[in-house]
Amino acid sequence: MTGEGRARFERIYALLRSRICLLDYPPGMRLREEDLAEEFETSRTPIRRVLARLEDEGYVRSVHGVGTMVTDIDSASLEQVYRLRVELSELIGRLSPIVPDAETIEAFDVMRRRCEALAKAPDQRTFAQLNMDFLDLLMTLTENEPLREFSERLYYQTTRFWLKTVAGLERHEEALASETDYFLREISDIATAVSCGALETVGQVRRAHVAMSFARLKARARGDVLPDEV
Numbered sequence: 019m020t021g022e023g024r025a026r027f028e029r030i031y032a033l034l035r036s037r038i039c040l041l042d043y044p045p046g047m048r049l050r051e052e053d054l055a056e057e058f059e060t061s062r063t064p065i066r067r068v069l070a071r072l073e074d075e076g077y078v079r080s081v082h083g084v085g086t087m088v089t090d091i092d093s094a095s096l097e098q099v100y101r102l103r104v105e106l107s108e109l110i111g112r113l114s115p116i117v118p119d120a121e122t123i124e125a126f127d128v129m130r131r132r133c134e135a136l137a138k139a140p141d142q143r144t145f146a147q148l149n150m151d152f153l154d155l156l157m158t159l160t161e162n163e164p165l166r167e168f169s170e171r172l173y174y175q176t177t178r179f180w181l182k183t184v185a186g187l188e189r190h191e192e193a194l195a196s197e198t199d200y201f202l203r204e205i206s207d208i209a210t211a212v213s214c215g216a217l218e219t220v221g222q223v224r225r226a227h228v229a230m231s232f233a234r235l236k237a238r239a240r241g242d243v244l245p246d247e248v
Contacts, residue, residue, distance in 0.1 A: 075171060100176060
């Protein structure tokens with residue numbers, strides 16, 4: 019693909035992946051090549067390539083005689099994915115770290131303020147989008163491209179399950195408020211570490227929060243009510 023074609027491919031891919039992970043395209047939904055080609059004002063060839071990549075990453079599957087369907091969330095394999103995410107998180111501050119400049123430090127502070135605003139009025143979709151934006155910002159702290167690529171891929175594999183689990187809880191609002199407060203603590207701790215240039219600390223904080231996030235998710239899946247939601 020040409021440079022322009024590659025940029026278009028990545029833009030469409032990122033948008034469709036985001037729609038799937040935000041559950042705008044729920045499991046079981048059919049994605050029609052012709053509809054997407056019309057929306058993005060392109061031929062079906064780049065759409066077909068995007069769908070092939072999404073299928074390779076497990077977001078969709080091709081069903082003979084039916085078309086391309088959004089996959090359901092495989093909870094059985096998530097524990098292994100989360101464990102790998104935990105290990106990779108600590109590498110952010112160790113592999114080819116990028117010393118944060120004033121602009122990066124300010125970006126983390128802006129992220130913290132966004133989360134503070136969200137904590138005052140928790141919203142599931144806004145929470146999910148903020149989480150995605152935070153991941154993108156974290157990845158600017160390392161030049162290690164494989165680390166960035168795998169961290170992003172694993173993150174998006176788990177975010178759909180988180181959204182589906184929280185949305186299905188009886189005490190949905192309490193759970194969302196609790197997770198927003200928890201996320202604010204993570205962002206605040208990481209923003210402080212970034213402002214000090216302590217990138218190894220950033221990785222350690224991220225690792226701890228990813229591990230705790232999965233522990234909380236498993237507890238909720240069992241139907242437990244967490245102490246901060248009592």
